[in-house]
Amino acid sequence: MRKILVGSALFACLLLSGCTRNIFTLPVQENPEALVRFNTPVQYDYNPAHYPVTIENFNTQGEPEQQNFTKPPERVVAVWQNSIETLLALGVGDRIIAGNGVPDKKFFRKEYQEQYSKIPYTGLQLLDLETTMMLKPDLIVGWHSTFAPKVIRPTEFWHKRGVNTFIARSSMITNKKRTLENEYKDILDLGKIFDKNERAQELVGQMQQEVQYAVSQTAGFKQRPRALIVEFLGKDVNVYGERSLAGDIVRELHGELLSPKEHNIGLEQVVDLDPDVIFVVVIESHYGREQDMVNRITQHKALKNLRCVKEGRVLPLPLYAIYSAGVRSYDGIKIIANGLYPELYKEK
Template structure:
């Protein structure tokens, strides 16, 4: 009898030890999984990027996590975030020159939009954690310098081609988009957008290999007979150079009718501000100017309107600018469409 009892007890003890052992292994596995999941979620952050203050000095800002309450001001800021699928992060917008691109209209319609730029006090009341905009927004008459916001744990970012850096370049636009990809942990989307722009440049470059460079000028009609030149230091100029054009007016500045006649470009790009009436006016000011009747581009009707947002702080519309300029220079590349 004692022998039987001893065997039963031994069996129970063995079962108990085995049960405890299995339970501990299971709990450890859960614990390790939780740690791995936590590391996976936080592995992207912190992220540090370089932006600028109003004195145009570099400032490093660090993001411990993806911003959740974003204020986006001006066309490129708003559209870049929408293109990256970040509409749920935006609490307020302002400063559009014209309607957002068609593919973003539905998402934009759900956002709060200020017809007039919100005051500094209104912005403070919104309690944002990130402000994305142009250099000009951070002067003392608007939102104030970036230090004011950084002291309140509100990060900022200035579009590099909005007056911060000279020259304006395509690379700056690429970097702005890629930086937003890093900030919001959507780098795959940002890389895809930039790759598409670069592919469009390469398509035009391949097309013109071995061909004579087209003489071109990019300008804005400021008043009758006075033109503002978008030279090599502008986004438009950088695009034109990269796709093989000969920019006959290379420096930013102003010229008159006589200068334009002497330059005699084969192609003219005339900048307008986004409305149809302004587009028509920009064309007529060139095409119907009798002082320019001898210019090659006018005689061959190669005067192309180009929207300001395609050649200044262009953001997502950089691709449109590349296509507009490439098509104007090489219409046969696009099947004359």
């Protein structure tokens, strides 16, 4: 395997978190048997009447751009968890020739782990340009940062070579507000691209039903639960505001988001806010150590007397569930709904 590049977004997260592991020791895993399958002609079932399909996505400059598909893609490079897992959930994992940006299959839901294991190239590190081109993809799915000039190259580079691209809407730097609607739209668009409309509607419907359940069951509540969403970045505590996906989920679930502007906050200010529930965002380098992150709130001497601490309403919230989350938006909805309305979910 040639020189490998690490995605800038995750690399930045790891640096900011103070993680000491050497991510360059996590090589891309190659599955020779799966690669043989990709080099053997395969006829995928689809309805020709559903094509051509045109969707609106974005280019590297953040401008809306039309993407045209005359048939479902057959050789897909997918970058980051939301891209890979959404495709697996749609039932097109057998089209993924490289799924990178995730350290291990344990990060995926159990029902998708076997499919992930059958992808020819997997792992945290991204393939370099030469290797990616040799794989002859017809679609690359990722974040806005994936298509930076020094990462996998701009969208224009690929379009000139007949390769379509798909950027998750919430990952766009120009996107001023990240919403559940963005996640729904991504899933539905990918469903159209692969002629998996029914499955896409099912996935989105599950999320919408979960939101509606919480809203309908709490319609008579006189006071909305007050939520604070924080993330530890070294010694700093960052608040997730109303423009974040997590903030939008709180709003959709009829909760009140405290400190709606994204900024750093002192722990003494948390005491003044006295939230009903605190969600602690857990980034990639701390997966598996969620309780340690929660303990930074619950065991802090200045915060131990907060009502939410005493009531056990300080909950970990994985980054994969609230940032360009794709199908994992469902996890974000469930976690936040449980935190806002614990009495509602005791028996569910």
